[in-house]
Amino acid sequence: MSEALLRVEDLVVDYRSKGRRPVRAVDRVSLAIPRGQTVGLVGESGSGKSTIAAAVLGLVAPTGGRVLLEGEPMDRRSRAARAELARQVQAVFQDPFGSMNPTRKVGHTLGELLRHNLRLPPDQIEARLAQALAEVGMGPEAVDRFPSQFSGGQLQRLAIARAMVVQPKLLICDEAVSSLDLSVQAQVINLLASVTAARGLSNLFISHDLSVVTYLSDRIVVLFAGQVMEEGPAGLVSASPRHPYTQSLALAAPVPDVAKQAARRRQRLAGRAAPAGLGPADSGMVVPAAPGCAYAPRCPVAIGRCLRERPALVSFAATGAAVACHVAAPGSEEGPTP
Numbered sequence: 001m002s003e004a005l006l007r008v009e010d011l012v013v014d015y016r017s018k019g020r021r022p023v024r025a026v027d028r029v030s031l032a033i034p035r036g037q038t039v040g041l042v043g044e045s046g047s048g049k050s051t052i053a054a055a056v057l058g059l060v061a062p063t064g065g066r067v068l069l070e071g072e073p074m075d076r077r078s079r080a081a082r083a084e085l086a087r088q089v090q091a092v093f094q095d096p097f098g099s100m101n102p103t104r105k106v107g108h109t110l111g112e113l114l115r116h117n118l119r120l121p122p123d124q125i126e127a128r129l130a131q132a133l134a135e136v137g138m139g140p141e142a143v144d145r146f147p148s149q150f151s152g153g154q155l156q157r158l159a160i161a162r163a164m165v166v167q168p169k170l171l172i173c174d175e176a177v178s179s180l181d182l183s184v185q186a187q188v189i190n191l192l193a194s195v196t197a198a199r200g201l202s203n204l205f206i207s208h209d210l211s212v213v214t215y216l217s218d219r220i221v222v223l224f225a226g227q228v229m230e231e232g233p234a235g236l237v238s239a240s241p242r243h244p245y246t247q248s249l250a251l252a253a254p255v256p257d258v259a260k261q262a263a264r265r266r267q268r269l270a271g272r273a274a275p276a277g278l279g280p281a282d283s284g285m286v287v288p289a290a291p292g293c294a295y296a297p298r299c300p301v302a303i304g305r306c307l308r309e310r311p312a313l314v315s316f317a318a319t320g321a322a323v324a325c326h327v328a329a330p331g332s333e334e335g336p337t338p
């Protein structure tokens, strides 16, 4: 098998601030993105998605583990190699209005890396901008406008164009469509699918919404409290989730039928009731109850072992999926849940 473009190995990230206990935002996470593929990272707020993105972008230093791009650890890179890395890995973030300098014309912002990092001559910059704008369905006249003249959806198109002008290998989309109206969201998702396919780009696509992630991703990684709960082919993880947490995410995804939606809601809320002896169900971020499973305090099917022992991520050989759950693991006495 060829080397994955991006490999995250046993990544641990602790945030430390004065007078406070360190927060373990990412807890031994491993994932790989093959060339040309999209890996979706899904989990609720505070599960550590953006921290993983920040570690890949070199914005936070790992407490443990490492990030490799094309097989090379990122922390061993020289200064020049780091600058090259900044070109190869580009990101699109959630807030379309905050991502562009409001006082500069769009062309200035989109051309920044081409001028400063690549030092391209003006005619080449112009050509690259025009090509990238066409790719995202915007006219060349956009370069002479200010960000305030665009809608949220148009600004996300421009943010994608800005990423594309430097011809990256990996795109990181951190909640890139989350602030958009549903119809615009669908357009930008389709755009991301076509741009990444046309360029053979790898994509780390982050969202709290399982249905959005499923649509765009080849594989999905499900994160809870900084830990991988489940991982596998997107269609399979979404349609037949094994982990109780992934099942709750699937139940939370909206469906068009009102009666079905109400039934799912009842099922979801029922699932939130904690099993006897595990304390009240928690609606917020769960501090991993070392040494057990982080999800145990909220899990409707947790057994005693879940509180004592963190489950390893175990693969289902037949499907290429893996689950970190004592109850749902292949071969467990309780057997996999449906």
Ligand SMILES: Nc1ncnc2c1ncn2[C@@H]1O[C@H](COP(=O)(O)OP(=O)(O)OP(=O)(O)O)[C@@H](O)[C@H]1O
Binding pocket: 015, 016, 017, 023, 024, 025, 043, 044, 045, 046, 047, 048, 049, 050, 051, 052, 208, 285
């Ligand atoms: N700069 C920081 N200092 C201290 N703690 C932080 C910092 N950034 C994030 N955290 C904490 O780390 C954990 C993971 O946060 P992170 O932003 O990575 O989650 P997320 O999955 O991206 O959430 P969201 O869906 O809300 O964007 C949370 O508990 C958060 O409070």
Ligand SMILES: [Mg+2]
Binding pocket: 049, 050, 051, 174, 175
């Ligand atoms: Mg985030």
